[in-house]
Amino acid sequence: MENSSSHPDLNQTHETWTDKSIQYKVLSSLLLLLICALGIVGNIMVILVVLITKHMRTPTNCYLVSLAVADLMVLTAAGLPAIPDNIFASWVFGRSGCLVITYLQYLGINASSCSITAFTIERYIAICHPIKAQxxxxxSRAKKIILFVWAFTSIYCVMWFYLSDIEEQVFDNITIITCGYRIPRKFYLPIYFFDFSVFFVVPLLLSAVLYGLIARILFLNPLPSDPKDKKKNGGTTNNNHQVVNKSTSCKNSRHSSSTATSRRQMLF
Incomplete structure (x- = not known):
């Protein structure tokens, strides 16, 4: 398998390349920089708050930290390199930079998808099965799951070190270097289809089902209202009826209180 960059004639377009206007480059670069800066600062703040504050170290926040790290990786690997690429209209990070940046981009995207899926499953268990959720x-289990997610995605994305490379696009008036594909693009279709199915379609369907079950549980079994309101409403009932159902009401009240407490603990 030969590198496509070793055959410039294959990338010869026989066209004249026209650069973008200065106004477009400045405006788009500033917009990219603003988006990346806000995203990087926001995700770093999330990570620092959870790591510094002890009572914030919950299973839910662990998944949020994992998601923040993945988003931070995508912003730094995809957003920031796009700025010099937009300004110079050519790849300036070399072949090693192309391999590493491509790897980090796919790693961040796939880890983000897996982190959201794990977070959704954790929310489903916490709300629909509050006793088991304890x-x-x-x-500790959340940390192990996050470690597995990052280990799996890190190993899976290693293939992009062998699938990406720099390319030369030869125009009539200039030769532009881009970070692209090592082999013909038609061979990437199974890889992209597998990625799309495993990291996008399956998590989307799973999230839709689980959040549907969560909505059903919350709709059919809402959290008990304030005990004071129950006391006011209960004042109009018959005293004999209260005596007959006293034992059953106490049992149901204890069960509802335990379930509600468990849900509140897992939600917050």
């Missing part, structure tokens, strides 16, 4: 949705 034993399943623990901080």
């Amino acid at each position: 034993f399943l949705c623990t901080l």
